[in-house]
Amino acid sequence: GHADLLYDVTKWRQAGEDRVFERRHLPRLQAGQIGGLGLSIWTTVEQDSIWSAHPDWDGWRRTEEMMARAREELAECPWLALVRTAAEARKAQAEGKLFAFLSVEGMEPVGDRLERLEQYAQWGVRMGMLTWNEENLLACGAGGNPDRGLTELGREAVRRMQRLNILPDVSHTSDRSFWDIMDLAEGPVIASHSNCRALCDVRRNLTDDQLRAIRDTGGVVGLNLYRGFVGGASMDALVAHVEHFLHLDGEKTLCIGGDLDGCEALAAGMNGAEDVPQLYEALEKQGYGKALLEDIFWNNLRRLL
Secondary structure (H helix, E strand, O other): EEEEEHHHHHHHHHHOOOOOOHHHHHHHHHHHHOEEEEEEEOOOOOOOOOOOOOOOOOHHHHHHHHHHHHHHHHOOOOOOEEEHEEEHHHHHOOOOOEEEEEEEEHHHOOOOOOOHHHHHHHHOOOEEOOOOOOOOOOOOOOOOOOOOOOOOHHHHHHHHOOOOOOOEEEEOHHHHHHHHHHHOOOOOOOOOOEOOOOOOOOOEEEEEHHHHHHHHOOEEEEEEEEEEHOOOOHHHHHHHHHHHEEEEOOOOEEEEEEEOOOOOOEHHOOOOHHHHHHHHHHHHHHHOHHHHHHHHEEEEEEEEH
């Protein structure tokens, strides 16, 4: 559901490298038996980020740079198909390709120009977070005041996103922003990479009421493999989040979020995409059947496309 590979692609292409997906990521994706993944457009400026060398670039200029580098990369990767729908994903799979869909991780670059949502849609974006962890003109993120939510501009952005078939993604919102989005929901809402707050009490995880609310929209919740959102380093701790959500009738809602390449310390000694099968095997040992595991690892997320 969520991978920060486009950031890595942008970094290495700016340094003069080509075929970054193929050289640096394809072997790991193949080892992990990954069939498809969400590629996030993340342009937040942090210390020592790739954007530090361009302090005059605003958020939209950074977005255009990342998309330009992505287009260059995709042109060199015939084995990777950018898709918008499940039919396109199935076609890519039938041709022996991996597929990817685009998401936006933080819409600060939109500012007050909501017509930029149309540009996201033209690029093929299917999921979007109004904010990363900050507060911006649209909403308050998980790093802000939990009682601050959407602005009027943010409310209009959610309405417009839904008309454009861009699914609202609440993984980085404040609690108030979450419920404001739910009030506006006309279809599925997702949390692409968040865990259960009942087991790990951090701002980026979801309460049981939030998990149920997403379930009831027909959306999905993507399990985050980051150790800091699991609350423990062991596989048992990660499996506990799966079990907790399944106890909330989440069989058709839970998927694999990952946060691959977006964090350094994964749970259970995993290093990246190549280790995702370890989670599948751990759940098999817990007695989960093949049909349920295929829903969690494949069907639930693809259904939304």
